[in-house]
Amino acid sequence: MxxxxxxxxxxxxxxxxxxxxxxxxxxxxxxxxxxxxxxxxxxxxxxxxxxxxxxxxxxxxxxxxxxxxxxxxxxxxxxxxxxxxxxxxxxxxxxxxxxxxxxxxxxxxxxxxxxxxxxxxxxxxxAEITLALMKKMADELGISNTRTVSLTQKHIRGRLAESLLLLVDTYGLEEDGRTIRAYLSREDLANLSNMTTSNAIRTLSTFASENLISLEGRKISILDMKKLERVSDMG
Amino acid sequence: MxxxxxxxxxxxxxxxxxxxxxxxxxxxxxxxxxxxxxxxxxxxxxxxxxxxxxxxxxxxxxxxxxxxxxxxxxxxxxxxxxxxxxxxxxxxxxxxxxxxxxxxxxxxxxxxxxxxxxxxxxxxxxAEITLALMKKMADELGISNTRTVSLTQKHIRGRLAESLLLLVDTYGLEEDGRTIRAYLSREDLANLSNMTTSNAIRTLSTFASENLISLEGRKISILDMKKLERVSDMG
DNA sequence: TAAAAAAAATGTTTTATAACACATTATCCC
DNA sequence: GGGATAATGTGTTATAAAACATTTTTTTTA
Known part of the structure; x- marks a missing residue:
C-alpha cells in the first residue's frame, strides 16, 4: 500500500x-x-x-x-x-x-x-483522555474476568458458542446478516475457546448438524442466534 | 471500633x-x-x-x-x-x-x-493520579490474563500451588517466615484455584505428605518454596 | 455442654475432554 | 501443475477431575 x-x-x-x-x-x-x-x-x-x-x-x-x-x-x-x-x-x-x-x-x-x-x-x-483510556482498560478487565469464569466453568459447547458470539460482537456479520465477518482457522477457534483443535472441529460439526450454524470452509454462518446464545449460557 | x-x-x-x-x-x-x-x-x-x-x-x-x-x-x-x-x-x-x-x-x-x-x-x-490508577488497573489486567491461562491450562497441583504462592505474595508470611498470613477455608482455596473443595483438600494433603507444606487446620506453612514454585510452573 | 451444623477428610464411580492415530482435503510455493 | 505441507475431519483410548457417597472432625449455638 x-x-x-x-x-x-x-x-x-x-x-x-x-x-x-x-x-x-x-x-x-x-x-x-x-x-x-x-x-x-x-x-x-x-x-x-x-x-x-x-x-x-x-x-x-x-x-x-x-x-x-x-x-x-x-x-x-x-x-x-x-x-x-x-x-x-x-x-x-x-x-x-x-x-x-x-x-x-x-x-x-x-x-x-x-x-x-x-x-x-x-x-x-x-486527564480527560487518560480517563477515556482508563475506561477502555476497565471494560477490558471486566471482559477478561468474565472470560476467566467462562473458560474455566463452561463445557466445550458453551465455550465454543460463546466464542462464535464474541466474533460476531467484535467483527459483525456480512451483508447476508448471518455470516461471521471473520475467517479463523479451526486451530485459532480452538485456542480462543480453550479446547483442542479436534474438539473445535467436532463441536462445530455438531452445531451444524443441529442447524445452529452452517459451515463452508472457514465461513461460519449463524442460523439460530437465540439457540446459540442459549448454548453459550447453559453449556 | x-x-x-x-x-x-x-x-x-x-x-x-x-x-x-x-x-x-x-x-x-x-x-x-x-x-x-x-x-x-x-x-x-x-x-x-x-x-x-x-x-x-x-x-x-x-x-x-x-x-x-x-x-x-x-x-x-x-x-x-x-x-x-x-x-x-x-x-x-x-x-x-x-x-x-x-x-x-x-x-x-x-x-x-x-x-x-x-x-x-x-x-x-x-492526570498524574489518573495515570497512577491506570497503572494499577493495567497491572491487574495483566494478572487477570495470566490467571486465565493458568486456571485453564494447569493441572490441579499446579493451580493449587499457584494459589498458595499468590496468597504469600498478597498477604505475606507470619513471623516464622513460612506460615501464610491468610487463613482461608478449603472451599475458598478451591474457588480461588478453580477446583472442587474435595480436590483442594485432597491435593493439600498430598502436598503435605510430600513435605511441600505443613497443615494445621487452616494454617498452611510452606516448607519448600522452591519445590512449590516448580509444582506451580510445571503442573 | 449437648445438639446441630458446618467443614474437612477420604474412598469410589462417572464423565468430559485431552491425547492419539490416521484418513482426507485444501493450499502453498517451486 | 504437481509435490509438499498444512488444515480439516473422524474414530478410539486414556485420564484428569468432577460428582457422589460416607465418615470424621471442628465449630457454632441453643
Missing part, C-alpha cells in the same frame, strides 16, 4: 470526532502526528512478541489481530481479538511493563503507532 | 507520601476528606454485590477481602484477593458500570470510600 494511504488510515485516531483524542488542541495533535509511524503487517505477521518493549500506543486502523499468550507446553490461549479503531498492547504500555502477550495479524492489517513519550507528554496534561 | 480509629485508618489514602493521592493539594485532600465514609465490615459480610452501583472508590484500610464472580450453576470463582492499602471495585467505577463481581470480607475489615463525584472532579484536573 502506498505511504499516503497509510497516513490516511491513521487519520481517524487523531482527527475523527469519535476518537478519544478529539479533545486535543491542534498543536497537540500536530505533536502526536509528528511522532507516529504507520506500518502494514501482512497476514500471519507478528506485530509484537511476549517480552518485547512497547514503543508506543498501537492503533489498529485496518485488519484483524489476535492477542495471545503461550501457556503450558507452548499451548496458545487467545486473550483478545482486536478490531479496527481499537488499541493494541496498551496494557503493557500503561503498566510500564514489557508485553505479556503476543499480537499477530490474522489478515493484512494497518497499524498506527503513537510514540510513547509524545503520548505521555500529552496525557500528563490531559 | 470507635469512629476516631476509623478515621485514622483512612488517613493513609489521603496523607501517606506513598499513596497515589499524595500529589494533591491540601485543598483537594480536604475536599476528598469531606466526601468520604469509613465503614467496618465484619468477617463474612458483603461489601458489594454483583449488579450494585458503585458509590465511590473503596479503599481497604484493614482486613482481607475476596472478590468473586458467580459462574455456571452458582459456582464461585474468586477473581482477586484484596489486601490492605489496595482499592476494591474500582474497575466498575471507571468502566461506568455496575459491579461485575461481589466483594466479601474474609476477616473484620475497615474500608474508606471516597465519594465518586468528588473523586472524579479531582481526577479530571489531575
Amino acid at each position: 502506498a505511504l499516503k494511504n497509510l497516513e490516511v488510515a491513521c487519520d481517524y485516531f487523531l482527527n475523527d470526532p469519535d476518537s478519544i483524542f478529539s479533545p486535543l488542541s491542534e498543536e497537540e495533535k500536530k505533536d502526536l502526528f509528528a511522532n507516529h509511524i504507520c506500518t502494514v503487517y501482512k497476514k500471519g505477521e507478528i506485530i509484537f512478541k511476549e517480552g518485547d518493549k512497547p514503543t508506543g500506543l498501537i492503533c489498529l486502523a485496518n485488519g484483524k489481530v489476535k492477542i495471545f499468550k503461550e501457556g503450558v507446553g507452548g499451548r496458545e490461549q487467545i486473550v483478545r481479538m482486536a478490531s479496527p479503531l481499537g488499541f493494541i498492547g496498551y496494557r503493557a504500555l500503561f503498566a510500564g511493563q514489557n508485553y505479556s502477550g503476543s499480537a499477530l495479524a490474522l489478515e493484512d492489517s494497518i497499524v498506527c503507532i503513537l510514540e510513547k513519550e509524545a503520548l505521555f507528554n500529552i496525557l500528563k496534561n490531559n | 470507635a469512629l476516631k480509629n476509623l478515621e485514622v485508618a483512612c488517613d493513609y489514602f489521603l496523607n501517606d507520601p506513598d499513596s497515589i493521592f499524595s500529589p494533591l493539594s491540601e485543598e483537594e485532600k480536604k475536599d476528598l476528606f469531606a466526601n468520604h465514609i469509613c465503614t467496618v465490615y465484619k468477617k463474612g459480610e458483603i461489601i458489594f454485590k454483583e449488579g450494585d452501583k458503585p458509590t465511590g472508590l473503596i479503599c481497604l484500610a484493614n482486613g482481607k477481602v475476596k472478590i468473586f464472580k458467580e459462574g455456571v450453576g452458582g459456582r464461585e470463582q474468586i477473581v482477586r484477593m484484596a489486601s490492605p492499602l489496595g482499592f476494591i471495585g474500582y474497575r466498575a467505577l471507571f468502566a461506568g458500570q455496575n459491579y461485575s463481581g461481589s466483594a466479601l470480607a474474609l476477616e473484620d475489615s475497615i474500608v474508606c470510600i471516597l465519594e465518586k463525584e468528588a473523586l472524579f472532579n479531582i481526577l479530571k484536573n489531575n
Whole structure:
C-alpha cells in the first residue's frame, strides 16, 4: 500500500470526532502526528512478541489481530481479538511493563503507532483522555474476568458458542446478516475457546448438524442466534 | 471500633507520601476528606454485590477481602484477593458500570470510600493520579490474563500451588517466615484455584505428605518454596 | 455442654475432554 | 501443475477431575 494511504488510515485516531483524542488542541495533535509511524503487517505477521518493549500506543486502523499468550507446553490461549479503531498492547504500555502477550495479524492489517513519550507528554496534561483510556482498560478487565469464569466453568459447547458470539460482537456479520465477518482457522477457534483443535472441529460439526450454524470452509454462518446464545449460557 | 480509629485508618489514602493521592493539594485532600465514609465490615459480610452501583472508590484500610464472580450453576470463582492499602471495585467505577463481581470480607475489615463525584472532579484536573490508577488497573489486567491461562491450562497441583504462592505474595508470611498470613477455608482455596473443595483438600494433603507444606487446620506453612514454585510452573 | 451444623477428610464411580492415530482435503510455493 | 505441507475431519483410548457417597472432625449455638 502506498505511504499516503497509510497516513490516511491513521487519520481517524487523531482527527475523527469519535476518537478519544478529539479533545486535543491542534498543536497537540500536530505533536502526536509528528511522532507516529504507520506500518502494514501482512497476514500471519507478528506485530509484537511476549517480552518485547512497547514503543508506543498501537492503533489498529485496518485488519484483524489476535492477542495471545503461550501457556503450558507452548499451548496458545487467545486473550483478545482486536478490531479496527481499537488499541493494541496498551496494557503493557500503561503498566510500564514489557508485553505479556503476543499480537499477530490474522489478515493484512494497518497499524498506527503513537510514540510513547509524545503520548505521555500529552496525557500528563490531559486527564480527560487518560480517563477515556482508563475506561477502555476497565471494560477490558471486566471482559477478561468474565472470560476467566467462562473458560474455566463452561463445557466445550458453551465455550465454543460463546466464542462464535464474541466474533460476531467484535467483527459483525456480512451483508447476508448471518455470516461471521471473520475467517479463523479451526486451530485459532480452538485456542480462543480453550479446547483442542479436534474438539473445535467436532463441536462445530455438531452445531451444524443441529442447524445452529452452517459451515463452508472457514465461513461460519449463524442460523439460530437465540439457540446459540442459549448454548453459550447453559453449556 | 470507635469512629476516631476509623478515621485514622483512612488517613493513609489521603496523607501517606506513598499513596497515589499524595500529589494533591491540601485543598483537594480536604475536599476528598469531606466526601468520604469509613465503614467496618465484619468477617463474612458483603461489601458489594454483583449488579450494585458503585458509590465511590473503596479503599481497604484493614482486613482481607475476596472478590468473586458467580459462574455456571452458582459456582464461585474468586477473581482477586484484596489486601490492605489496595482499592476494591474500582474497575466498575471507571468502566461506568455496575459491579461485575461481589466483594466479601474474609476477616473484620475497615474500608474508606471516597465519594465518586468528588473523586472524579479531582481526577479530571489531575492526570498524574489518573495515570497512577491506570497503572494499577493495567497491572491487574495483566494478572487477570495470566490467571486465565493458568486456571485453564494447569493441572490441579499446579493451580493449587499457584494459589498458595499468590496468597504469600498478597498477604505475606507470619513471623516464622513460612506460615501464610491468610487463613482461608478449603472451599475458598478451591474457588480461588478453580477446583472442587474435595480436590483442594485432597491435593493439600498430598502436598503435605510430600513435605511441600505443613497443615494445621487452616494454617498452611510452606516448607519448600522452591519445590512449590516448580509444582506451580510445571503442573 | 449437648445438639446441630458446618467443614474437612477420604474412598469410589462417572464423565468430559485431552491425547492419539490416521484418513482426507485444501493450499502453498517451486 | 504437481509435490509438499498444512488444515480439516473422524474414530478410539486414556485420564484428569468432577460428582457422589460416607465418615470424621471442628465449630457454632441453643
